[in-house]
Amino acid sequence: MSQQVTIVGAGLVGALFAALLGKRGYQVHVYERRSDLRKTTISAGKSINMACSARGWKALDLVGVGDQVRKAAIAMKGRMIHGTDESLTFQPYGKADEAIYSISRTGLNQILIDHADQYENIHFHFDHKCVDIDLDTPSASFELPNKKVTHIKSDLIFGTDGAFSAVRSAMQKLKHFSFSQEYISHDYKELSIEAKAGTFQMEKHALHIWPRGSHMLIALPNPDGSFTCTLFLPYKGDHSFEKLNKEQKIQSFFKNKFPDALKLIPNLTTLFCKNPTSPLVIIKCFPWSHKGKVAILGDASHAIVPFYGQGMNAGFEDVTILDELLDKHGGDWPTILSAFETKRKTDADAISDLALKNFIEMRDLVGQAWFLKRKQIEHALYEAFPDQFIPQYSMVSFTHTPYSDAVRRGIQQDLILDRLANDEDILDIIASGKLKTYIETNNMIPK
Numbered sequence: 498m499s500q501q502v503t504i505v506g507a508g509l510v511g512a513l514f515a516a517l518l519g520k521r522g523y524q525v526h527v528y529e530r531r532s533d534l535r536k537t538t539i540s541a542g543k544s545i546n547m548a549c550s551a552r553g554w555k556a557l558d559l560v561g562v563g564d565q566v567r568k569a570a571i572a573m574k575g576r577m578i579h580g581t582d583e584s585l586t587f588q589p590y591g592k593a594d595e596a597i598y599s600i601s602r603t604g605l606n607q608i609l610i611d612h613a614d615q616y617e618n619i620h621f622h623f624d625h626k627c628v629d630i631d632l633d634t635p636s637a638s639f640e641l642p643n644k645k646v647t648h649i650k651s652d653l654i655f656g657t658d659g660a661f662s663a664v665r666s667a668m669q670k671l672k673h674f675s676f677s678q679e680y681i682s683h684d685y686k687e688l689s690i691e692a693k694a695g696t697f698q699m700e701k702h703a704l705h706i707w708p709r710g711s712h713m714l715i716a717l718p719n720p721d722g723s724f725t726c727t728l729f730l731p732y733k734g735d736h737s738f739e740k741l742n743k744e745q746k747i748q749s750f751f752k753n754k755f756p757d758a759l760k761l762i763p764n765l766t767t768l769f770c771k772n773p774t775s776p777l778v779i780i781k782c783f784p785w786s787h788k789g790k791v792a793i794l795g796d797a798s799h800a801i802v803p804f805y806g807q808g809m810n811a812g813f814e815d816v817t818i819l820d821e822l823l824d825k826h827g828g829d830w831p832t833i834l835s836a837f838e839t840k841r842k843t844d845a846d847a848i849s850d851l852a853l854k855n856f857i858e859m860r861d862l863v864g865q866a867w868f869l870k871r872k873q874i875e876h877a878l879y880e881a882f883p884d885q886f887i888p889q890y891s892m893v894s895f896t897h898t899p900y901s902d903a904v905r906r907g908i909q910q911d912l913i914l915d916r917l918a919n920d921e922d923i924l925d926i927i928a929s930g931k932l933k934t935y936i937e938t939n940n941m942i943p944k
């Protein structure tokens with residue numbers, strides 16, 4: 498008889514993981530706190546778009562939904578930087594055929610649940626909130642809307658219940674379980690730019706950024722011509738969410754900082770006051786499994802800040818890696834889970850730190866001249882040495898290089914970039930087509 502698996506949380510990672518295990522013939526029960534999102538409307542301000550890149554696509558293709566998701570996604574080929582003087586500068590993310598893809602989180606979640614639900618051996622239980630886990634049995638308790646609690650036993654339990662995971666809470670009581678939770682100084686709020694007569698009011702194939710030091714606005718395109726915007730501001734202090742508490746303050750803040758965006762959001766004050774302000778949390782913990790029977794993945798084990806667009810992608814890559822380990826070790830879950838957490842923890846920590854670092858790059862550096870010069874050099878090096886010099890952003894977004902290797906190579910490459918950026922003649926050398934010879938003569942390419 499096939500093993501019975503319980504998955505707690507039917508979010509992005511839980512629904513994808515259910516599809517993978519269902520495809521492999523496991524009896525899968527997925528318990529989700531919320532109602533079935535295919536039948537409910539999502540409250541305004543909570544829709545958030547995801548940027549999906551190579552790691553995400555690999556996992557979506559693995560379970561067979563990649564093409565369906567592609568139809569609902571929009572390619573973003575680079576960043577469109579909006580200056581305070583309303584100037585626009587486009588910075589490609591990679592080569593001409595490389596892009597990250599904007600997709601609605603709710604739309605993607607619906608596709609994944611629908612797909613998994615087609616398997617006879619996958620059963621969804623909505624309105625079931627996990628309230629307790631007995632890790633040794635293992636068993637789980639779920640509270641229903643009428644407050645009744647139901648208990649189930651299972652061969653395996655996986656927690657894909659997000660940053661505030663109930664499964665992880667149970668593991669936190671174990672000896673030698675390490676855990677940290679850090680809120681960053683900024684909260685976020687969703688806003689939106691509507692389509693005008695069915696057309697996009699800004700460049701469709703770009704991720705729009707208004708970098709303003711400690712404040713940042715971003716916008717991702719939707720298929721209906723609108724953009725979903727996210728505003729990042731400190732939660733307290735000057736120009737914080739706390740201080741922007743009157744219509745006149747909100748309007749004058751946008752007029753100063755984001756004048757072109759203000760013109761495209763006529764209902765700014767209404768949206769600003771109606772939509773929730775949410776915090777951003779970083780979770781790190783270890784181990785991620787208990788006795789080969791209970792494990793956590795996705796945000797439950799490694800929630801990161803959204804500034805590299807990698808939280809979901811990393812969670813999806815967890816599923817790809819578990820699939821590879823299942824191929825290697827058959828149904829030997831103790832071996833699989835031990836190998837998984839050992840291999841994956843270093844990479845999860847690496848992308849967590851990179852994502853935080855990218856916040857500074859996105860909100861501040863992208864608008865500065867020396868940053869643009871460095872990007873130009875980086876691009877030229879990538880063209881000249883496509884196998885030896887791959888920009889860190891490309892390694893993270895367009896390859897499956899382990900995150901920790903991308904960090905290590907990024908550090909080596911930064912040394913070269915710093916050296917070249919200080920060379921006054923470097924842009925002339927690039928323009929004259931002599932960069933390759935210059936680099937080889939000076940023996941500067943990393944092995």
Ligand code: FAD
Pocket residue numbers: 505506507508509510511528529530531545546547548549625626627628657658659660661662663685727794795796797803805806807808809810811812
């Ligand atoms: P979640 O999506 O949080 O899903 C957890 C599920 O578990 C939910 O359905 C929840 O209802 C359920 N649940 C919770 N508790 C219980 C319980 N006790 N019992 C039962 N069910 C429960 N990532 C990217 O890759 N690209 C991006 O561009 C990107 N942008 C982002 C922008 C913002 C503003 C934010 C906040 C995050 C962004 N992310 C992005 C990160 C991404 O949203 C997360 O990494 C991803 O949603 C994690 O998926 P998950 O399934 O692990 O957790």
